[in-house]
Structure formats: C-alpha cells, structure tokens
Amino acid sequence: MTLLRAERVTLAYGKRAVVHEVSLDITEGGVGLIGESGSGKTTLARAFLGLLTPISGNIWYGDQTLKKADMRTFRKDVQPVFQAEALDPRMRIGASIAEALPRSARSRVQDLLEQVGLDPELATRRPHQLSGGQRQRVVIARALAVGPRLLILDEPTSALDVTVQARILDLLSALDTERLLITHNLAVVRRLCRTSHVLFAGRVVESGPTDDLLENPAHPYTRALRDAVPTLGGPPPEAKGRTEAVPAPSGCPFRLRCPLAAPECEQPPPLRELAGRQVACHRAEDVLA
Numbered sequence: 564m565t566l567l568r569a570e571r572v573t574l575a576y577g578k579r580a581v582v583h584e585v586s587l588d589i590t591e592g593g594v595g596l597i598g599e600s601g602s603g604k605t606t607l608a609r610a611f612l613g614l615l616t617p618i619s620g621n622i623w624y625g626d627q628t629l630k631k632a633d634m635r636t637f638r639k640d641v642q643p644v645f646q647a648e649a650l651d652p653r654m655r656i657g658a659s660i661a662e663a664l665p666r667s668a669r670s671r672v673q674d675l676l677e678q679v680g681l682d683p684e685l686a687t688r689r690p691h692q693l694s695g696g697q698r699q700r701v702v703i704a705r706a707l708a709v710g711p712r713l714l715i716l717d718e719p720t721s722a723l724d725v726t727v728q729a730r731i732l733d734l735l736s737a738l739d740t741e742r743l744l745i746t747h748n749l750a751v752v753r754r755l756c757r758t759s760h761v762l763f764a765g766r767v768v769e770s771g772p773t774d775d776l777l778e779n780p781a782h783p784y785t786r787a788l789r790d791a792v793p794t795l796g797g798p799p800p801e802a803k804g805r806t807e808a809v810p811a812p813s814g815c816p817f818r819l820r821c822p823l824a825a826p827e828c829e830q831p832p833p834l835r836e837l838a839g840r841q842v843a844c845h846r847a848e849d850v851l852a
C-alpha cells in the first residue's frame with residue numbers, strides 16, 4: 564500500500580497559492596521531486612510532513628487523511644532529513660541522536676552511528692568538530708532513530724563535495740526505508756528514485772520513471788533541466804531562472820520560456836498519458852520526437 568499520497572493538493576501562503584492541484588503517490592523505489600528554485604518542492608514536502616495544510620485536496624496517510632490520522636504514529640513513520648546546518652551546535656553528537664530516541668532505547672546511539680558509517684567514538688564531539696559529510700550522516704542517524712518507514716529528504720547532499728556526496732548516496736540507497744527526495748540535482752534523483760515528478764510554477768508538468776524522463780523527456784522544461792549541465796556558456800535560456808513571485812501566464816505556465824511555444828499553448832495543457840508517463844504539454848509528441 565502507498566504510505567503517503569497527495570490528491571489534487573493546492574497549497575498557499577496567505578492568499579497566494581504556490582502549489583496547484585498536485586496529485587502524486589509516494590511509491591516504492593524512491594520518488595524524486597525536481598524543479599528549479601521557487602517551483603514549490605519544499606512547500607509540497609512540508610505538506611507531506613503535516614506542517615502545512617492544503618487549502619484544497621488531501622494528503623492521504625494509508626487510508627486516512629492527515630487531518631484525521633494519529634499524528635504520533637505518523638511522526639514515527641515519516642521523518643524529515645534536514646540539512647546538516649540544522650544540528651544544534653552546542654549539543655554533542657551522541658546526545659543529539661539520543662534526543663530522537665525513546666528513553667528506553669538510548670543505548671542504540673552507538674548502533675545508529677555504525678549504521679550510518681560513523682565511528683561511535685564521534686558521539687562525544689560537537690557538530691563543528693565533524694566534516695560536512697559526517698554531519699550529514701548524523702542527521703540521517705537522527706532521522707533513522709525512530710525506525711521510520713519513509714524519509715523526506717530536502718537537498719540532502721547539496722552542501723557536500725562530489726566524492727562525499729557519492730558516499731552519502733550509497734548510504735541512502737542501501738537503507739530499506741522509502742524516500743521522497745527533493746533536489747535540483749538530476750544525478751541524485753537518478754541514483755535514488757525510480758519515479759520522478761517535475762514541478763514548474765507549482766504544477767506537475769511531467770511524471771514517470773526517472774530513467775525515461777531523463778533519457779527521453781516529453782516536456783520541454785524537463786529537457787531543459789536535463790540539458791542544464793554546467794558549461795562555460797551557461798545553461799540554455801529556457802532552463803535559466805527561478806520561479807518568481809509573479810503570476811504565471813494564462814495557459815501553459817512554461818510558455819514564455821518555451822522554445823516550442825505555439826498558439827495552442829495559450830490554453831492550459833491537461834496532464835495526459837504519453838509514452839509511459841504523464842505530461843502536461845501540447846507539444847509533447849514533438850519533444851519526444
């Protein structure tokens with residue numbers, strides 16, 4: 564059974580909706596949320612953590628909506644993995660992990676440190692006495708302390724250099740915990756997520772198997788993200804930028820940056836099935852071709 568599911572979820576800050584009618588299931592094998600800064604990824608993750616209530620639609624936790632669910636069980640099942648900067652700088656590592664454990668299980672600190680590949684002797688250190696990669700492992704150990712079924716990870720490796728990043732990805736992919744991963748980094752989703760959803764301006768524009776999306780995108784925005792590998796010439800113009808706090812144009816929200824924009828794009832594109840995925844683009848056949 565799917566542990567968490569968004570059903571036509573719209574999310575707002577004050578009166579401003581920033582995520583619009585998103586439906587997605589957190590399925591096995593890892594789920595990625597990809598999109599540029601401001602596209603609504605973190606906002607959606609906050610709703611999945613029960614920190615933000617949809618103004619319409621529902622978050623389902625098993626067969627109950629989050630509004631009705633037993634939050635004690637939910638908090639045990641679904642754990643966020645924050646960035647390492649969130650660790651309390653004054654607290655020793657061992658105490659920081661113990662804090663997340665029930666009193667009777669505090670002896671598990673050593674096991675958890677070992678599980679994330681850290682020397683248990685590090686328990687007496689404070690965060691600033693560890694490397695960035697070690698700190699990130701501590702954050703993962705804290706999240707694993709309560710035995711969650713799902714980890715929600717927001718840019719878990721973005722602050723780390725490439726080799727350290729690779730080792731953290733190895734650690735995460737070896738865990739038998741489900742994951743929802745938010746990132747700009749397509750190599751990271753490819754490694755950790757069987758399924759991905761691409762968000763643009765708070766809407767899902769393409770969803771499907773990660774490999775298909777990245778090898779053969781059907782939405783021009785997915786294609787632009789994939790092609791936006793750093794080069795001296797910079798990314799293609801359609802991949803540049805962040806979603807600003809200005810109203811999206813009517814019709815397709817991507818049309819003002821889209822190289823394939825056509826008159827029909829002034830009408831909103833429905834999310835439709837194509838080539839084993841879902842895509843919201845009038846020109847998807849042309850993109851695939």
Ligand SMILES: Nc1ncnc2c1ncn2[C@@H]1O[C@H](COP(=O)(O)OP(=O)(O)OP(=O)(O)O)[C@@H](O)[C@H]1O
Pocket residue numbers: 576581598599600601602603604605606607806807808
């Ligand atoms: N606490 C808040 N109050 C008001 N607006 C917010 C708040 N947090 C985010 N927003 C706005 O909501 C929109 C979506 O932001 P969100 O942080 O979800 O995007 P994101 O895709 O996670 O971006 P990033 O990759 O930079 O974290 C943006 O326009 C942002 O300015």
